[in-house]
Each structure stands twice: as structure tokens, then as C-alpha cells.
Amino acid sequence: MQLRTVSELLSQEITFTEITINGWVRTFRANRFIALNDGSTIQNIQCVVDFEKLDDTLLKRITSGAAISVKGELVESQGKGQNVEILVSAIEILGDSDPETYPIQPKKHSFEFLRENAHLRTRTNTFSAVMRLRSSLSFAVHKYFNDNGFYNMHTPIITASDAEGAGEMFRVSTLDAKNPSLNDKGNIDYSQDFFGKETNLTVSGQLEAETYAMSLGKVYTFGPTFRAENSNTSRHLAEFWMIEPEVAFMDLPGNMDLAENFMKFIINYVLEHNREDLDFLDKRLQDEEKTKPQIERSDMTLIEKLNFVTDNHFKRVSYTEAIDILRRSKPNQKKKFKYLISDWGIDLQSEHERFLVEKHFKCPVILFDYPANIKAFYMRLNDDGKTVRAMDILFPGIGEIVGGAQREERLDVLKQKMTDLNISEEELWWYLDLRKFGTAVHSGFGLGFERLVMFVTGMNNIRDVIPFPRTPQNASF
Amino acid sequence: MQLRTVSELLSQEITFTEITINGWVRTFRANRFIALNDGSTIQNIQCVVDFEKLDDTLLKRITSGAAISVKGELVESQGKGQNVEILVSAIEILGDSDPETYPIQPKKHSFEFLRENAHLRTRTNTFSAVMRLRSSLSFAVHKYFNDNGFYNMHTPIITASDAEGAGEMFRVSTLDAKNPSLNDKGNIDYSQDFFGKETNLTVSGQLEAETYAMSLGKVYTFGPTFRAENSNTSRHLAEFWMIEPEVAFMDLPGNMDLAENFMKFIINYVLEHNREDLDFLDKRLQDEEKTKPQIERSDMTLIEKLNFVTDNHFKRVSYTEAIDILRRSKPNQKKKFKYLISDWGIDLQSEHERFLVEKHFKCPVILFDYPANIKAFYMRLNDDGKTVRAMDILFPGIGEIVGGAQREERLDVLKQKMTDLNISEEELWWYLDLRKFGTAVHSGFGLGFERLVMFVTGMNNIRDVIPFPRTPQNASF
Numbered sequence: 001m002q003l004r005t006v007s008e009l010l011s012q013e014i015t016f017t018e019i020t021i022n023g024w025v026r027t028f029r030a031n032r033f034i035a036l037n038d039g040s041t042i043q044n045i046q047c048v049v050d051f052e053k054l055d056d057t058l059l060k061r062i063t064s065g066a067a068i069s070v071k072g073e074l075v076e077s078q079g080k081g082q083n084v085e086i087l088v089s090a091i092e093i094l095g096d097s098d099p100e101t102y103p104i105q106p107k108k109h110s111f112e113f114l115r116e117n118a119h120l121r122t123r124t125n126t127f128s129a130v131m132r133l134r135s136s137l138s139f140a141v142h143k144y145f146n147d148n149g150f151y152n153m154h155t156p157i158i159t160a161s162d163a164e165g166a167g168e169m170f171r172v173s174t175l176d177a178k179n180p181s182l183n184d185k186g187n188i189d190y191s192q193d194f195f196g197k198e199t200n201l202t203v204s205g206q207l208e209a210e211t212y213a214m215s216l217g218k219v220y221t222f223g224p225t226f227r228a229e230n231s232n233t234s235r236h237l238a239e240f241w242m243i244e245p246e247v248a249f250m251d252l253p254g255n256m257d258l259a260e261n262f263m264k265f266i267i268n269y270v271l272e273h274n275r276e277d278l279d280f281l282d283k284r285l286q287d288e289e290k291t292k293p294q295i296e297r298s299d300m301t302l303i304e305k306l307n308f309v310t311d312n313h314f315k316r317v318s319y320t321e322a323i324d325i326l327r328r329s330k331p332n333q334k335k336k337f338k339y340l341i342s343d344w345g346i347d348l349q350s351e352h353e354r355f356l357v358e359k360h361f362k363c364p365v366i367l368f369d370y371p372a373n374i375k376a377f378y379m380r381l382n383d384d385g386k387t388v389r390a391m392d393i394l395f396p397g398i399g400e401i402v403g404g405a406q407r408e409e410r411l412d413v414l415k416q417k418m419t420d421l422n423i424s425e426e427e428l429w430w431y432l433d434l435r436k437f438g439t440a441v442h443s444g445f446g447l448g449f450e451r452l453v454m455f456v457t458g459m460n461n462i463r464d465v466i467p468f469p470r471t472p473q474n475a476s477f
Numbered sequence: 478m479q480l481r482t483v484s485e486l487l488s489q490e491i492t493f494t495e496i497t498i499n500g501w502v503r504t505f506r507a508n509r510f511i512a513l514n515d516g517s518t519i520q521n522i523q524c525v526v527d528f529e530k531l532d533d534t535l536l537k538r539i540t541s542g543a544a545i546s547v548k549g550e551l552v553e554s555q556g557k558g559q560n561v562e563i564l565v566s567a568i569e570i571l572g573d574s575d576p577e578t579y580p581i582q583p584k585k586h587s588f589e590f591l592r593e594n595a596h597l598r599t600r601t602n603t604f605s606a607v608m609r610l611r612s613s614l615s616f617a618v619h620k621y622f623n624d625n626g627f628y629n630m631h632t633p634i635i636t637a638s639d640a641e642g643a644g645e646m647f648r649v650s651t652l653d654a655k656n657p658s659l660n661d662k663g664n665i666d667y668s669q670d671f672f673g674k675e676t677n678l679t680v681s682g683q684l685e686a687e688t689y690a691m692s693l694g695k696v697y698t699f700g701p702t703f704r705a706e707n708s709n710t711s712r713h714l715a716e717f718w719m720i721e722p723e724v725a726f727m728d729l730p731g732n733m734d735l736a737e738n739f740m741k742f743i744i745n746y747v748l749e750h751n752r753e754d755l756d757f758l759d760k761r762l763q764d765e766e767k768t769k770p771q772i773e774r775s776d777m778t779l780i781e782k783l784n785f786v787t788d789n790h791f792k793r794v795s796y797t798e799a800i801d802i803l804r805r806s807k808p809n810q811k812k813k814f815k816y817l818i819s820d821w822g823i824d825l826q827s828e829h830e831r832f833l834v835e836k837h838f839k840c841p842v843i844l845f846d847y848p849a850n851i852k853a854f855y856m857r858l859n860d861d862g863k864t865v866r867a868m869d870i871l872f873p874g875i876g877e878i879v880g881g882a883q884r885e886e887r888l889d890v891l892k893q894k895m896t897d898l899n900i901s902e903e904e905l906w907w908y909l910d911l912r913k914f915g916t917a918v919h920s921g922f923g924l925g926f927e928r929l930v931m932f933v934t935g936m937n938n939i940r941d942v943i944p945f946p947r948t949p950q951n952a953s954f
Binding site for chain 1: 502626
């Protein structure tokens, strides 16, 4: 059974042959024009009905959300807005949709309402466009790495390690929740748990990815990661997907080149393959912007922001230089920043990152050589003894989108750092082994996939770029 | 910094120019020949050293596992076994590897030993080949679906639903493990937990995938799934990856065609792209088979098994017909089956499935229309009232590899089934909504990714086809 899609019909030459197409009714107007959508494209195909030839009971069942099968002839369209349409010869109702109770009416719904109906929200133009783009970005990620000799690696989701310290973790257990096994000292006896020890959901696959980089050379992960932080914001999820490439023999400048090349590729990929969806979301965002006060509006449209990334060289700037620029900047002098820049060593806020990108350099920026004490233990210490070979990539509108580093490959330096930070050598024996046996320079970075989808779609709430978001007090569907 | 790989060097025309290559020493013999590997291919590149020109201390540091950087000229090889080799002009030791303590010696290690050193096992030929194939299969999956108009969808990992009943689940919680919040009745007060209710790790993304199929048309998931079953076998993991396509308007025959087409594509993909790794694993398996008694040896080599799938039509056979064949079969008559076939309605065992594939039909087999009471609640009931539109695909050597079904799209039938099985309508309100608003025929299937990797690589233990396996009492690395 070869199923035709609306996308195929709209892109093919008109052959005036009999066709059958299935889909869901978006609208039915004047008892004559059905806008039919099947999810294959944001476009509907117009099905023209001769109501005099159809049964009245049937006509009444052609309502928004109903699944129908249409037989007819594909012809050049008489109306505006489409090249082809279907002259309907027969309609079968596959599944009714009661207009009194169907949640997705042909009108504007709030995103809050649609989140409560996340199982149906991809029946709207906005969410179908967002999720098609999410899918396309996902494929572009795999394609980029595959084309460039990287191996995909599935790092473990359940982990007994909490060494990375990236955030609060979710405990995974099969012990009786109410009466867990206790040991002699009255503590939980995790030896009785499924894995024989305390386990959590992973916060990152990086450390495991390093083991494969140090044998297969170029690898990447693309999987779910978790944070049990009680952050009820439009930028945080408890469960989100992360992309983490890791490359042996690659130093920090190589890491920057890789990240720039990668980001440009995936954004060019969707510009090329998903133009209709992007144009729709671009217009949506412009309409939304118009409702805001002038001062809060973005300088760039969605498409302009994407081209800002693809068309500009990413400027490399050291953290120290960035701090100088920010300290001397107008918003800092005039105390317009919420967090004023004074001393070297502080972490940058989104407002500072955006200033550098949007106002000062007017291009994507890669900051590097951050203060050691605001970055993770595994980043390579510079000879100055106070900065590490870290890099963050900053984009317009959102600030940091990629974070990476050259890793500390020297056993003695790494051990000292772990001792200083009270990280257990016993737990990370395998990570230290990589420095004992054939260690080498290596680097990688992490990209939060939902942050990327937000940037590309112009959606403002991270809950709206993942099918079924997990946030504090919410694990619906 | 453009990094060269061994794979690139071996496949390029000899240009007699100066090159630099990094990698790990596999062997160093006669103080002259370094076999260097960087993971980009199973092949090593031979680096020829003039030991009289090199320092003795340096020579001693060229040991198995050491990371080195080699400068030299790429020339036509004088020896056998390779076309090109490197005449070394300079060597830098990047990272030593103490031959006294390095676990991966240039000899045969048991798979058990290598599992304990899973962070280093991809430095062996077998495991690097397996993991390159795993990566290639993963890409083939994404490519197939992308090329055929499917959208990739990330279904949730943490779920409040346990309706699918596919198996025991892992609890996900941030409540104090020892002193969890209790309610008035003295039970765990999950309203105090992170998500405000009891949550678990998902066993399948299918139900959620159906929501997207019923709006975007053709979708697929490829993500981790979990079973908290205490099965310490060579075929079970607590954490494994699953591929689940779901298609609107597709019936069971369409589902069979899709699955056959898909399986042939991905296997052809690796036959075309990973021939060296497959040939190595084919030989490995043949060597292993030789150690077994004649009666236990496989009739087919690894490559023959792959061609058995790509070159044969998958035979469609109803469950009822299969039971007839099995009941009348020699092994059943002669009581050679461990589980004898008597009555219609029993579940088939791997021995029965393999008999059908390897002895009776001599091709991959798709069994369909299974007894309703051995299959899941969401499968579409046939008019006979006792079978459902389920299908299993059976492969040589392993039996079932794919399980799928046409889904029950009729609201009343589905509700009755849920009532019969005591499945909460309240919990699955959103799943029922799909049958209330624009329901339609739809189908899909599930493929356990590790089962596929085992089939393609010929590895016998599922712990050896995933980077860091999670099994009862084991969550190492």
C-alpha cells in the first residue's frame, strides 16, 4: 500500500489522474472547500466538493479535526494561494471530530492551552512546523557527523557516577519506596537495589564519550540528559536532549573550528530543506513582536538571525578581553546591565553575552580561556595556572548556545584538581585510565538540542520545542 | 587544524608528500614496524622506523597502547598486507602506556575481561568493529526514515504512565530515599515528589508516537527504553535502545512492507559501507564456530545470514498456519522441541521461530494475526474476535527481531479492552482522545536496536554490542 502525501501532491506535475489522499480537515468553508492536512507539510491541499452531489449527513461530518479519505482528480487550481487542488469525486469519513468537544478549533489558541493538549498540538501550523524543524535538525546533526567521520555512541542513561557535578540528579531505584532495605547503620542498603549501588539519571555523556574518542578517534553522543533542579522557567527542562562530540588529538582552536562548521551546517541544512516552515515561523514571530513595546522588539527577524550565524565568521575573543570590553561598555558605565561588570573572574550573564554579539562585535562570538574556578574539573589548565581551555559560543537573542573545552590530558594535573575539588578517584578510575594509557590532547563540546530548536524556530518557551516537556510538577502524557 | 585519519591515508593516492598522523600503537615489532591505529578503520597503518636514527629511550616508549604522533613520507609498501606505509622521519610520544600495567595486551582477551575494561575495549579489533557497525546502523536508521518522509520524534524518558505493561519499571524520584514524605494514610506522598506524582523510566515510546502519527502522518522514535527485570541472560539489558515507527492510514500489510523494506535497507547499508568490519567479524565468528561441536554450528556465516535477509522475500504466514506447520513438523513429532506445540493459542519460542525460518521456509518470515490474549491491549481486534492484527518478524539464528501491529482505532473496542484488562481510562485520556477526534487506521512496529546489532555483528552476548551495558548488579562506568 503506497500512501500518497499532501507534500507529494503539491510538488508533482499535474497529471489529471484519479488520486486518493487521506488527512485531517483543517477547515471546511462554504460547503465547498476543504483544507486538508496530513502533517507532511505546512501546506493544506484544497479539496473542492460539489455539495449538491453529496449527502447532507456526510457534509455535516466534514468538521475540523475529522479524518477523511478523499478520491478525486488533481487539477490546476482556479483560486489563489495554491497551484493545484482536488476535484472531489468521493469522500469517506474515517474518524469524526465533534466540533462541540474537539479542543483544536480553527482559531488562535494560547500556547498554555496547547501545552495542556500536547497530544493534539501538532495539529496546529505552529507546532507541526516546530516539530518538523526539530526532526530536520536532528537529521542534520547525524548527517554532519556521519559525513565527517564521527561515530555515534550511546552513552548510558542510568549512571552510578555523580562526579560531573553538572547539577542535581534523579535517583533511579527499584527498592521498596516506603520500606527500603537498610544496612546495619540504618542507612539505605543500596547493595539490595537493582544495580547493587545508588544510581541516578545522567547529566552528561561526556566522560564516557572521552573513552570512545580515545580509541575510535571522533565520536558524538545525542541522547537525553537530566537535571532535577526546581527551575520553573521558560529555559529549563528536567529532561532534555544533548549533543556532545569528542575528538582525539584536537586542541581548542580545532574545537572552535569544528563547532563553527557544525553550527553553520545544521542551520544551512534547515534553511535549505525547511523553508516553508521557517517562513511561517518567521511571520509568526514578527506578528508576536508587533504586540511588544518597541524597546523590547528584536533587531532581527528569525531568518535574519539564522543568516547572521551562517554568513558571519565566529569571532574568537578571550574571556579576559571580553571582560575589558564589557567593563568599558556604555551599558556598564551607565549601569544599564542588571549585573554590573567589575572584577575579572565573574561568570557572564546572558545580557553580557548578547551585548558582545549583538552590539559590540555584530557576529557570533566564541569566548575562550575562562577562569578555572567557574568551569568544570576536566578542562585543561593553561600555563597561567588560573584559566582553562574552555570555550562558549554566543548567539544573538539567547547568549550561550555551545559550551566546550580542551580536556585535561595530564594525569598529575587532573588528579590534583580532583583532590582539590574532593572528586573521588576511586569512582573515576576508568576516566583516569585514559590519562595513564596513551593519553593525548582531546576536545569536545556540548549543545543543548532544545536551545538549538528554540533558536531556529523562534519559540520563546522551551516547553514548546519538545513533544512532551518534563518540568517540576509536570510529567503529563 | 585539519586532522588526517588512517582511513584517509589508506584510501588516498600515494603522493609521496610529508604527512603527520596521530594514533595508538597496536604492535611494534623488530624495532622497525609500528602498527598504528586511530579508530577510523579496522586497518592499521604500518610505520617503518629506522631504529639506528632514533634514540633508544624513545624506542622503548613505543609500546602497545601508547599515543604517538608520526611524521614521515607515505610510500608504496614493500611488505605484504598493505598498499601504503609511512617511512618515519620523526616520532613524538604523546602519551605513554606502561606495558606492565596496560590491560589491553596484544593477545586474545576474553570478552568477560574486556567487559570489565569496557572503557578500553574499543581499542581491540572486535569491539572497534562492533561499535563502528553500531554507529553505521544508527545512521542508516535515521537515513531510511528521513529519505522516506518520516519525522523523528523524541518521546519522554520519564513517564507517569505504566499502562503499557511491557515489564517492570524503574522508579524515578527526588524524595528522600530513607525518609520519604508520607500522606495521611501513611503511604508515600508522591505529590511532594519532583513531578508531583509517581514517575518511572519508559518501557516504550509507542503510545506517545501514536499522537504524532495522528498529526504529522509518519513518525519514528529512536531512544532508550528500560526494563527492571532481574534477567541475567545474554539477551537482556536493563537499558536498551528501541526504534519505533508509527504511520497514520497504514494497515497491517502496509506495516509488513515497511518493516521488510526498512530491514533490507539498513542491512544493505552496512554491507555497502562497513565491509571491512563485517569481514573481520565474519572471520571471528567462523573461528568461534570451529571450537563448537558440529551439531551446534550455524549453517550460515555472518555475511550469508545478512544476505539471507537482503536477498529473500519475507514470507507472510498467519499464526494459525504456523501452528499447523509446527504441530506437524518433525521436531515436534519426534519431541525434539523443548516446548512441544499442541494447542492453538500458545506463545512461540525461539526454537519454533528458528525452525520456521531456517528449516521450513528458508527465508525471513512475518507471522501475523496472533491470539489476542498473548498480545498487548492496543492491537486491533480482528472480526473473528480472538486474533489481533499483530505481526512478528523472524530472522535466522535469533527468531523474533521486530514486533508490530495495526493499532485499535475504534474507541468502543479499545475502551472495552482496557476495562477487561483493568487499564485506567483516566490515565490514558489523551490516548483515547486520538480515537475521539479524527481516528484512522494506523500501524507501527518496534525494533530493539541491540538485537539488530547482535544480528549484524554476530556477537552472542548483548553486553558486547552496547558501550556500557546496564544489567542486574552492574552500572559500571
